[in-house]
Amino acid sequence: MMLPNDNFYNLILSYKLPISRGKQPAKLFLKAYFQQYINSCKKALLRTDECDLDEACYTYIESKLPILEELCEDILKVFDYYDDGKMVEMYNHFSKMMNKIEPLMSVKNIGNVGYESFKNYYRIRAGKDEYSRKDLFHIPMDMRHLIKSYRYSIPGYPCLYLASGKELCWFECGMPKEFSYAGFVLDLEGDKKVKIIDFTMLPIDVAWAIYLENVNHKENRKVIYEFLAKYLLLLPLKAACSMKVSNRDVAFVEEYIFPQQLLLWLRENGTYDGIAYRTSSAIEKSKEWNYINLVLPAKKIENGYCSHLNSIFKVSKPVKIKISSFMEKYNKQIEDIKGFVEYLENEGRQEYFLYPYRELTSICRTFLKMCEMLANENYVDAEAIYQTLETLNLSIGIINDNIDSITEKSIAEVKKVYFDEDDDFLRKKINKSMNYFFTKVKPIVFDMWDYYFRVFCDYPLDCNSYEKIM
Known part of the structure; x- marks a missing residue:
């Protein structure tokens, strides 16, 4: 409507x-x-x-x-x-x-x-330390020299900053690599x-x-x-x-x-x-x-x-998160993708399927590099990580939507050089690679695309731990 x-x-x-x-x-x-x-x-x-x-x-x-x-x-x-x-x-x-x-x-x-959407919030604090509830509250007066200038802020005077979603809270905090977060509920x-x-x-x-x-x-x-x-x-x-x-x-x-x-x-x-x-x-x-x-x-x-x-x-009792630790659960899938890249490169050496093998290889290598950066905490701009994941996911979607035309183009490209190759034979080889790509690579890229959401699923709050700060 x-x-x-x-x-x-x-x-x-x-x-x-x-x-x-x-x-x-x-x-x-x-x-x-x-x-x-x-x-x-x-x-x-x-x-x-x-x-x-x-x-x-x-x-x-x-x-x-x-x-x-x-x-x-x-x-x-x-x-x-x-x-x-x-x-x-x-x-x-x-x-x-x-x-x-x-x-x-x-x-x-x-x-x-009433106003249920205004009652539950979260707060994040970056750092390697184990933080208490009080550490996740506003900056105390005896540490007011740490209060920086923000959008809604009185320099040198404490405010409590909250977000109604954990993911937004993390984004607003600069997407730190290591942090603790706690839930706040109106009481x-x-x-x-x-x-x-x-x-x-x-x-x-x-x-x-x-x-x-x-x-x-x-x-x-x-x-x-x-x-x-x-x-x-x-x-x-x-x-x-x-x-x-x-x-x-x-x-x-x-x-x-x-x-x-x-x-x-x-x-x-x-x-x-x-x-x-x-x-x-x-x-x-x-x-x-x-x-x-x-x-x-x-x-x-x-x-x-x-x-x-x-x-x-x-x-709530704060929960500590380290992004590099979160990456460990993907180790098996990452090794599978490495093996797939090796297979594509071997196929390419036979002068077959420069298209779309080159594109598939590029997507996989970019994803592997990004995973390496997350696992080793070797990145400065977390927003760039997010944008890379989004671009990869969108690229996979485009390939998925055009798989038939890509297959036919690939066959045509090969037959320009090897004109006597059998179409069905070529189609089977392409389908084999595409099937592997969409069953092994696509799921992990899509899963990681929402990594900011999945991080918090892997490290949930204790819903029975809510207490007053003082």
Whole structure:
């Protein structure tokens, strides 16, 4: 089923996060982005009779455009104050801006009942040591010098960073070769609630929610208008917090200026416990899982740790993982692939089947090299490992989808030189290699393609080990 035609459904789906500033300074990029967005909103107001939402909705959205334009100007002023080194003026301006738009914020009040997708999280800590539950909690105050600058971070002040999926947690941590991880589950007393600013709604979910509400609750359209307006008006704020980092290997990251100010405001405001947001990871697979990140600043420090966060969560016993140890279970399959490569090379020496044997050999050798790098921990960029696996898997899929045409091409290539060779004989030899490739090589490559998932299956948490940190 497809969404019906409407200017605002199309507008929502056209503006997806995160965004990338490329080589432009953050302020200049956002200025152009905001102007384009405002223009798109104005263009969307040109309603036609084919549009799904009624004219009253369009009139309501048009009345809110001055708020959108003012918010965009306020966001850009934050960067102006920062560039001028006027930190006090910047914070005062930021607070006034947030006080104006606070009623537009999407907020979740999470208790013991409901909002199940917001209750279970994970945290990872890289390193070879055996870590305790407390080691997987936030950095203690007496070690605040270790707190670096991150997207949602107050330099020198501890926050608890969690992800709703183990795999996303590992990606966000830089995919370390050796690490420990623990599970966090909300454990609230009585009717206590955790109040979270929610930046997690996806454009497609928003558009469908508006459409279904419009179909099923025509008697209460004002709710639809307000929901749509809030989403459209707050997109610039979320965009300013969702710029992909152009270069992580620098001391100052422009993309962190705005989200860091938002977290500072949140802590000083006192009303909210944290922010739920989507990943800005460069790995596309991480966006398919529908996981979320959660950041909660420490509020009540006692003996170095936040008693408030301790009262919210129970934490599992940490599990230690070493990627090179995980690779050991594949030793037999790896040896089989080595033998297959030797067989292909021997066939190639007979001047037969330069195509597709060369392609099969290349796939196998690339896979073997990648396995060697994982087993020996001889790699720097874990994202490159993932991309290599994805490329190998996609290449195997292409061969699988075109196996008949590949076979016929292979026979034709051989017969250009050995024109009297029997077609059935050649076809059997090709089928023998292809069958081995798809029964022995394809399964392990596909299995390893999800290695970030299988790692955690091999090293599960003890579900009965959840306890309070203190």
